[in-house]
Every structure is written in structure tokens, then in C-alpha cells.
Amino acid sequence: MAGSAVPRKRRKIQGVTMVDVARRAGVSPSTVSLFLRRPEAVSLKVGDAVQAAIRELNYVPNLMAGGLAAASSSVVGVIVPSVRNAFFAETVAALQRELGQARLQIMLGHTEYDQGVETELVRTALSWAPAALVIAGTEHGKATRQLLEAARVPVVQVWELGGEAPIDMAVGFHHYEVGAAAARHLAARGRRRLVFFSGRANDDKRAAQRAAGFLAAGRELGLVTQHLSHPAPATTELGGILFARMLKELEGVEGVGIGCSNDLLALGSLFEAQRRQVAIPQQYAVIGFGDLEFAASCNPALSTIKPFGDLIGSEAARLILKSLADGEAREHASIDTGFGLVHRQTS
Amino acid sequence: MAGSAVPRKRRKIQGVTMVDVARRAGVSPSTVSLFLRRPEAVSLKVGDAVQAAIRELNYVPNLMAGGLAAASSSVVGVIVPSVRNAFFAETVAALQRELGQARLQIMLGHTEYDQGVETELVRTALSWAPAALVIAGTEHGKATRQLLEAARVPVVQVWELGGEAPIDMAVGFHHYEVGAAAARHLAARGRRRLVFFSGRANDDKRAAQRAAGFLAAGRELGLVTQHLSHPAPATTELGGILFARMLKELEGVEGVGIGCSNDLLALGSLFEAQRRQVAIPQQYAVIGFGDLEFAASCNPALSTIKPFGDLIGSEAARLILKSLADGEAREHASIDTGFGLVHRQTS
DNA sequence: GAGTTTTATCATAGCGCTACGATTTTATCA
DNA sequence: TGATAAAATCGTAGCGCTATGATAAAACTC
Numbered sequence: 160m161a162g163s164a165v166p167r168k169r170r171k172i173q174g175v176t177m178v179d180v181a182r183r184a185g186v187s188p189s190t191v192s193l194f195l196r197r198p199e200a201v202s203l204k205v206g207d208a209v210q211a212a213i214r215e216l217n218y219v220p221n222l223m224a225g226g227l228a229a230a231s232s233s234v235v236g237v238i239v240p241s242v243r244n245a246f247f248a249e250t251v252a253a254l255q256r257e258l259g260q261a262r263l264q265i266m267l268g269h270t271e272y273d274q275g276v277e278t279e280l281v282r283t284a285l286s287w288a289p290a291a292l293v294i295a296g297t298e299h300g301k302a303t304r305q306l307l308e309a310a311r312v313p314v315v316q317v318w319e320l321g322g323e324a325p326i327d328m329a330v331g332f333h334h335y336e337v338g339a340a341a342a343r344h345l346a347a348r349g350r351r352r353l354v355f356f357s358g359r360a361n362d363d364k365r366a367a368q369r370a371a372g373f374l375a376a377g378r379e380l381g382l383v384t385q386h387l388s389h390p391a392p393a394t395t396e397l398g399g400i401l402f403a404r405m406l407k408e409l410e411g412v413e414g415v416g417i418g419c420s421n422d423l424l425a426l427g428s429l430f431e432a433q434r435r436q437v438a439i440p441q442q443y444a445v446i447g448f449g450d451l452e453f454a455a456s457c458n459p460a461l462s463t464i465k466p467f468g469d470l471i472g473s474e475a476a477r478l479i480l481k482s483l484a485d486g487e488a489r490e491h492a493s494i495d496t497g498f499g500l501v502h503r504q505t506s
Numbered sequence: 507m508a509g510s511a512v513p514r515k516r517r518k519i520q521g522v523t524m525v526d527v528a529r530r531a532g533v534s535p536s537t538v539s540l541f542l543r544r545p546e547a548v549s550l551k552v553g554d555a556v557q558a559a560i561r562e563l564n565y566v567p568n569l570m571a572g573g574l575a576a577a578s579s580s581v582v583g584v585i586v587p588s589v590r591n592a593f594f595a596e597t598v599a600a601l602q603r604e605l606g607q608a609r610l611q612i613m614l615g616h617t618e619y620d621q622g623v624e625t626e627l628v629r630t631a632l633s634w635a636p637a638a639l640v641i642a643g644t645e646h647g648k649a650t651r652q653l654l655e656a657a658r659v660p661v662v663q664v665w666e667l668g669g670e671a672p673i674d675m676a677v678g679f680h681h682y683e684v685g686a687a688a689a690r691h692l693a694a695r696g697r698r699r700l701v702f703f704s705g706r707a708n709d710d711k712r713a714a715q716r717a718a719g720f721l722a723a724g725r726e727l728g729l730v731t732q733h734l735s736h737p738a739p740a741t742t743e744l745g746g747i748l749f750a751r752m753l754k755e756l757e758g759v760e761g762v763g764i765g766c767s768n769d770l771l772a773l774g775s776l777f778e779a780q781r782r783q784v785a786i787p788q789q790y791a792v793i794g795f796g797d798l799e800f801a802a803s804c805n806p807a808l809s810t811i812k813p814f815g816d817l818i819g820s821e822a823a824r825l826i827l828k829s830l831a832d833g834e835a836r837e838h839a840s841i842d843t844g845f846g847l848v849h850r851q852t853s
Numbered sequence: 854g855a856g857t858t859t860t861a862t863c864a865t866a867g868c869g870c871t872a873c874g875a876t877t878t879t880a881t882c883a
Numbered sequence: 884t885g886a887t888a889a890a891a892t893c894g895t896a897g898c899g900c901t902a903t904g905a906t907a908a909a910a911c912t913c
Contacts, residue, residue, distance in 0.1 A: 540891090
């Protein structure tokens with residue numbers, strides 16, 4: 160109906176396009192494109208000419224155009240609860256390091272432990288036709304799971320194993336086992352009464368699993384085992400608060416061993432103990448989780464359980480790269496990175 | 507020359523496109539697009555129909571196509587040394603929180619304090635025709651600076667003020683002043699001999715500036731002031747090492763005040779002091795930088811200088827949003843977020 | 854040196870969307 | 884009611900690139 164024959168004015172995005180480079184180098188645009196994607200497929204002479212033209216014109220390719228034409232982009236969506244959390248920061252750093260080698264970029268999203276936000280972030284990530292998706296955890300809202308299942312890209316769920324079946328691939332460890340290992344360790348060190356400290360009681364599912372594992376193992380060993388938790392994030396401050404609460408509740412009780420949902424809580428406990436002049440590990444043994452960087456240099460040095468956040472990131476990257484190489488024929492791997500018990504002075 | 511009249515087979519990226527939605531809703535694709543971008547420009551009846559079609563088909567728009575057509579994308583490139591660094595993690599989190607409201611996504615890159623990597627990351631970010639760029643620091647390599655200057659997008663340099671002139675906009679504070687404030691504080695608390703601890707001596711320019719400010723202010727006050735530094739990253743462990751070194755070098759010296767390049771070093775110092783049974787603040791006063799989450803709950807509680815990392819992120823986001831709204835007419839703002847001296851027990 | 858294979862380069866048709874201006878519909882007024 | 888203004892919808896032409904298959908050039912055969 161609307162039959163306009165008038166040429167519109169072009170809206171130009173870029174200063175220098177591939178066409179400009181091609182003209183400069185005296186070749187066709189296809190050749191420039193080919194050189195950029197597979198330099199070895201182009202003759203040395205032409206390759207050099209193109210390279211020179213690119214440099215002279217300061218050409219920066221447009222990845223949106225490339226991604227659109229190629230039906231896939233070079234972004235990997237990474238969705239974690241928060242990068243302020245040192246655990247995830249480490250994994251994100253490893254991912255970027257490894258994926259960067261393959262010229263893949265990271266598009267980051269933080270859920271802040273909100274399932275609605277998570278769904279939105281997944282949807283947004285998918286809007287970029289990402290090469291792959293990395294998401295923390297295996298328990299997601301129904302909408303998120305649906306989106307992820309329908310997505311025709313590799314999906315790697317990280318930092319957690321067990322629970323719901325992985326959607327595609329998974330790299331992580333069993334938090335329940337972490338808790339159990341902590342309880343058993345304290346028992347082995349002669350503690351007969353166990354307490355678990357945790358924060359963010361409502362939304363950190365992984366912390367909840369560590370707690371569950373700790374409590375179950377403690378009871379299995381026939382020990383009185385209890386849980387002190389709080390809805391606030393698991394910080395040093397909260398560690399102090401929980402330790403104080405514990406002191407009040409367990410006044411006079413001997414042989415207490417404390418498992419902490421993370422090293423920050425443990426650190427806070429250590430400080431509170433100092434303030435109260437309670438000896439650690441003599442009166443109370445403490446074990447954390449995370450092996451955060453201060454754990455080794457605390458006084459007393461903190462016993463803890465070490466996850467391998469860096470390894471999780473690099474293994475996830477490896478799986479992604481492999482999936483991309485294998486195409487449809489890829490397998491649905493699940494990798495257990497395990498954890499290590501680091502026995503220091505607090506237990 | 508190559509005149510092929512044969513229709514090629516289409517390579518389909520997406521299951522459901524905007525055309526499908528339009529058909530389902532009984533409107534034209536343009537209307538769907540319009541509804542997505544400016545829902546208020548579409549009649550209520552049509553809007554509902556489109557909305558319903560989107561939901562029923564589970565349509566996910568392709569942002570690459572959108573960005574390409576619109577000559578700008580909804581990504582903001584964020585380039586920081588490392589998210590493992592709590593300072594940057596906080597700013598990144600704030601950025602994502604604020605920018606997310608405007609449906610902007612963050613594309614993250616870590617330089618790991620390498621200038622070559624930084625240039626590559628800037629180049630990659632520019633390949634996405636980003637809506638804006640956020641980069642840590644004001645001192646960049648020549649290539650990076652050139653790229654940023656030529657980029658026709660808002661650029662916000664964060665976490666640092668002073669030094670080289672900002673390329674476009676800047677949000678941060680003067681690290682030199684932080685160091686000076688720390689020195690003056692220690693002097694005011696009666697310390698007559700000052701020492702500054704820092705790590706990553708070679709590549710953390712901002713830490714170097716804090717050191718310079720500390721040393722200059724100390725000397726200006728007529729105090730003997732010295733610098734203990736180390737090439738390793740500024741960790742708790744390094745804090746302990748530097749404190750031990752200081753003890754050896756300054757044996758018997760009274761009234762020593764220690765400034766630390768960050769709270770991790772300060773924490774390590776505290777622990778080392780405990781181990782050596784040296785009283786803080788009686789024998790040695792300590793002040794850190796960062797007000798990391800443990801600072802308030804240490805024993806003794808750590809005096810420190812608080813940057814406002816979160817504020818830096820949200821102000822940067824505000825500037826970006828304003829720039830995008832104002833278009834070409836935008837101003838080249840520079841915002842000093844300042845810092846706060848938090849006096850606790852270690853000084 | 855003509856025929857055959859291999860290698861290098863090219864022309865074209867979209868990828869899915871948005872901006873633009875044109876067209877149609879609805880509201881307002883004389 | 885017809886003329887005019889305002890609002891809603893539509894059709895088209897790319898955005899800059901890549902995949903594809905066609906052509907041209909070079910490297911082998913016998």
C-alpha cells in the first residue's frame with residue numbers, strides 16, 4: 160500500500176565498516192570477513208593487505224551484525240546471585256579468563272537471590288542468542304527452568320550438584336556433603352555437641368543444604384546438634400552475633416563444635432570469642448566454609464572446607480568450549496569438583 | 507559476475523520471530539516493534555493482543571537484530587581490574603542494579619591489571635556498539651586512551667580522580683588525599699613515626715597514589731615516614747608479613763602509626779600483632795582502607811577510610827542514563843564521591 | 854598443453870529488527 | 884456534515900555482517 164520510491168537517508172552506526180576495509184585492501188568484503196574468521200583460508204598476500212587496511216582505518220568489527228548473520232553470538236551469559244560474594248567472583252573471574260581465550264565475552268547478571276530477577280536475566284541473556292549460559296545453582300523457579308530447557312544453547316549450572324536433575328550440564332559439588340564432612344570432622348576432634356551457624360536463612364539454598372548435611376551427620380553420630388540461623392546475609396558481624404547467642408544458650412556446656420556456613424561467620428565468631436575471652440579451639444572448635452583468603456592467616460588459623468571456585472569456573476568454560484566444538488552431538492556432563500577439608504588451628 | 511538466481515535455504519536463528527507474533531496478533535511487525543519499545547504509543551486493544559501473542563508464543567526478542575537496526579545496543583561495557591577485588595565487585599553490583607532498571611545489560615571484562623588486556627577488552631566492548639562504557643581508573647595505555655577517545659559513546663572512568671584528564675566523565679575520589687588523610691589522622695592520634703604498607707607495588711596505580719599521599723603528608727608534618735611494599739597482591743597474608751618486617755625494622759621505636767593500602771593488609775597486621783603479643787592500638791596504631799565488611803567487627807575494630815564503591819556505581823549509572831537521554835548535548839561531568847574516615851579502635 | 858583437481862576469491866541473499874515516512878483511522882471543530 | 888487535526892498503524896529499506904554456492908586462479912595430472 161505505502162509505496163515509497165524515495166531513497167531514505169542511511170543511519171550510519173559505524174565510522175569504518177568492513178566494506179571500507181575491503182575497498183582499501185582492494186578485495187571484496189567477503190574476503191575480509193573470511194580473513195577475520197579464518198585467516199588461514201586466505202592467501203598470505205591478501206591477508207597482509209587486509210591486515211594493513213584494518214590497522215590503517217582502525218576498523219572495529221560490529222559483533223551484533225556478525226552475530227545476527229551467523230545466527231549465534233560470542234557472548235556467554237553468566238547469572239549468579241552476586242559478585243560481591245567472593246565465591247562467585249572467583250568463578251566469574253575464571254570463566255572470563257578461560258572463555259576470553261576463545262574470544263567469548265561474558266554478559267553478567269546478578270539475581271540478588273531473587274527468583275523473579277533470575278527469570279528476567281535468563282530471558283535477557285537469551286535475547287542475545289548467547290553461545291552458552293552459565294547459571295549458579297540447580298534449583299530455579301519454574302519459569303526459569305522452562306526458559307533454560309527451551310533454550311537451544313549449552314547451559315552449565317554451577318556451584319551445586321544434587322537436588323533437581325541438571326538441565327544440561329553441571330559443575331559443582333554436594334553442599335550437603337560439605338556440611339556432613341564438617342560435622343564428622345568436629346566429632347573426630349572430640350566434640351560431642353554440635354552447632355551450625357548460617358545466615359541468609361531464607362534464600363541461600365546452598366547454605367541450607369550445608370546446614371542440612373551438618374545436622375543430619377551430627378545426629379547420625381548420636382550427638383546433640385542444633386542450628387542457629389538468621390535471615391541477614393552471612394557476614395562477619397552476623398558471625399559475632401550468632402556466637403554470642405550460642406554462648407548464652409549453651410552456657411556451661413562443654414565440647415562444643417561449631418560449623419559455619421561460611422568463613423565470614425567463622426571469622427566473626429573468632430573475634431567475638433576473643434572479646435569474650437573464650438579460648439578457641441580449647442573451649443569451642445570452629446570450622447568454616449570457603450577457605451577465603453584470610454582463613455590461613457587468622458589467629459588462630461581457621462579450619463575450613465575449601466570449595467574449588469576457580470576450578471568450577473574453568474571446568475564450566477571447558478565444557479562450554481567442548482559443547483560448541485561438538486555441536487549437537489555433545490554429551491550432558493556433570494562434573495563433581497569436590498571439596499577439601501583444611502585442618503588448621505580452630506578445630 | 508556470479509549470477510545465481512536460486513533461492514538459498516534460510517538459516518533460522520530463532521524459533522519465534524516478531525513476524526510470528528505480528529501474525530498471531532493480527533497486526534503488522536512494525537506495530538509489535540513499536541509496542542515493545544513504546545507501549546504507550548499503541549492503542550490499548552492492540553497492545554493487549556500483542557502482549558497475549560508474545561506470551562502464547564513465548565517470544566524472546568533478538569537484541570542483536572534490534573541493536574543493529576537501531577544503531578546502538580543495550581549493553582554497557584564494564585572493565586575493571588578484577589571482580590575478586592571487593593571494591594570493584596561492589597561497584598559492578600551497583601551498576602547492574604541501576605542500569606538494569608533501564609534495561610541495560612552489563613558486559614564484563616577483567617584486565618587483571620594488564621594494560622594489553624585492557625586495550626583488547628575495550629576493543630571488544632566497542633565491537634558491541636555499547637550504549638556506554640565504564641572503565642576503572644584514569645591512567646590507561648596509549649592505545650586504550652585512543653580507542654576510548656574515538657569511541658562515540660559515553661565513557662565513565664571510575665574509582666579514581668586526578669591524574670590524567672578524564673576522557674569524558676569521571677566518578678571517584680582522590681586516592682592521594684586518602685593517603686594524606688590517613689597520615690594526618692595517625693599524627694592527630696599522637697603517632698610520631700609513620701609507615702605505609704602496600705601490596706601489588708607494580709601495577710595498582712591507585713594504591714601507589716594512596717602511598718604517595720600518605721608519605722607526602724607524613725613528611726609535611728615533620729614525621730619520619732616510610733614505605734613497606736611488596737609486589738604480591740595485598741592480602742591478609744601479606745599484611746602479616748609486612749607487619750613482621752616492620753617489627754624487625756622498627757624494634758624499640760615508639761609511637762608508630764601504620765597506614766595500610768587496604769583493609770586486608772590491616773587485618774593481617776592485626777592477626778600478626780596478636781600472635782606477637784603486640785598491643786594495638788597501644789603500641790602500634792593501624793588504619794586501613796576500604797571499610798570491608800569485617801572492619802567493624804574485628805577485634806579491635808578497625809579504623810579505616812571508607813570509599814563509597816556503591817555510590818560510585820550508582821552515580822556512574824546516573825551519568826550514563828543522563829547522557830543517553832541528553833544525546834549530544836551532554837556535559838562532561840566529573841563527580842567526586844569523596845571518602846569517609848571511620849575511626850574505630852585500632853588508632 | 855588440455856583436462857582435472859585444488860585453492861582462493863567473489864556476489865548475493867538474507868539474519869530479525871527498527872526508523873522513517875506514508876497511510877489509514879479516529880477525534881475535533883466549523 | 885465536510886474539513887481538518889491528531890492518533891494509530893503500516894510498508895519498506897536498510898543496519899553490517901556471514902553463509903552459501905559460484906567463479907576465477909593456481910596447482911597438479913598424464
